[in-house]
Amino acid sequence: MGIDVPWPRPGTLRTAAALAGAGFRRWATYRQAMLAGAFTNTIFGFLRCSVMLAVAGGAGGVAAGYRGPQLVTYVWVGQGLLAVVQLWGWTELSDRVRTGDVQSDLLRPMHPVLTYLTADLGRAGFAMCTRFAAPLVVGALAFQLYVPHRLTTYPLALLSVLAATVVSFGVRYLVNLTAFWLLDIRGVLVAWMLCANVLTGLYFPLAFLPDWVQPILWYGTPFPSILQAPVDVLVERGSAAHQLSILAVQLGWAAAVLAASVLVQRRAERRLVVQGG
């Protein structure tokens, strides 16, 4: 069971596309929850945006290198991206480990990491069309958003969002994989929540933290790559070269967390005891 190396084999691409499509359609059915989530993101957008504008106002227009409109965009894009990278509450895999359902994942001809990743990308695609777009539209109507000056920023930002989703998926997958050892992953989830809220740049832009912390966070942890990175690319904080270096860090982390997922998955499968089997 289980195929160890997740490299494409004949038909993998078509399967992946089908899985991504299924992920998209599956999430498109939860319409009420989608609307409720977008509404909540919008309210938090107003709250955080007011705070950030007060910070910019108090700091004389520029706070840690961000101008007012850049901070406004930071808030609204951040609220939209929350659902795209699905920062909170993904326990699907760990639930399946606990119930034993995970065995059917292992029987499939595609590597589990790749299966879950493609389905997650489909979900993220749907979130981009709805959960990302809705708060951004409201933010644009109510506040003055920063509009990127360089045309190259748009494709770079899209790539950055894609990389952010992959990094977030990898970290969530690793968090869920701990269920093979722990079964109950509540403690790990709380630790992940802590990192997700603060170290990704959701609560405040990471540039507000002391300078010496920055390289440790960006190079030493995957968290800034999940939220702060795509936002910084989009609001053009720094030159085009800086944008590319952010993207490079993200791609590095995406590769690292996926590789770690595959490795840990291999170890985990040896631990698997299907309960009540």
Next chain:
Amino acid sequence: MAEHPRATAYRALLVAQVRAQTQYRFSFWLDAVSSSVVSLLDIVAVLVLFRATPALGGFSVRQCLLIAALGNVAFSLADASVGNIDTMRQYIRTGRLDSMLLRPMGVLPQLVFGDFAPRRLGRVLQSCLVLAGTLIWIDPQWTVGRAVLVVAAPLAGAVIFASVFVAGSTVAFWFVESGEFANAFTYGGRDFTLYPISIYPGWFRKIFAYGLGFAFVAYYPALALLGVADPLGAPAALAWCSPLIAVPAVLAAALVWRVGVRHYRSTGS
């Protein structure tokens, strides 16, 4: 006649919950400690913002910290007592609420006592310590009035938050998949009370500060404790109105709850 056995039943529910949850000792303490660390981050976030700016909406770091600390105590008290009501949407979705309606007890107390989470008390303790620390740091000129206010305001604020929790949970009676909708007002309300209300745009402030009463949780009481006039020009007496706001808030929440329960048609399964 009916009163006494009911009280016994509620107490039995409560004790059973506490005992059940403290059985897994490691998990319990990990949860209690880490969830109070999570809520401490709200306060840390305020301090981080002041690294980037010397003032927020005309308020200094000490003044903002007092507002945040008061709001934090009020929220953690409400969260510990009725915060678990947001699990009600699962009860409705799965149809388990039906069995609650059949029992000779109120649904609301069943939910509150039957899902009581003692780990949330860690947050209450943490927020009280932060408030005490902040008060020592800013050292307001103590009067009897201010001493009463510093105790009464978080209690009244907790009642306001609790009303919002209960009223928000009833949305699930009408929209089963309402998900995070109520969070906009419960957790959103918490975020709102952490900062001076002068920073919010006009209509948004009117809804949250006055419509939902959140200005009376921390902002006005903090102004009175600090002896600062409201930059928005509200009379100083408003600081003492928190309990007066808490009463209609409870009545409104009770009304919405009753209407919601009557409206409940079960999900049918």
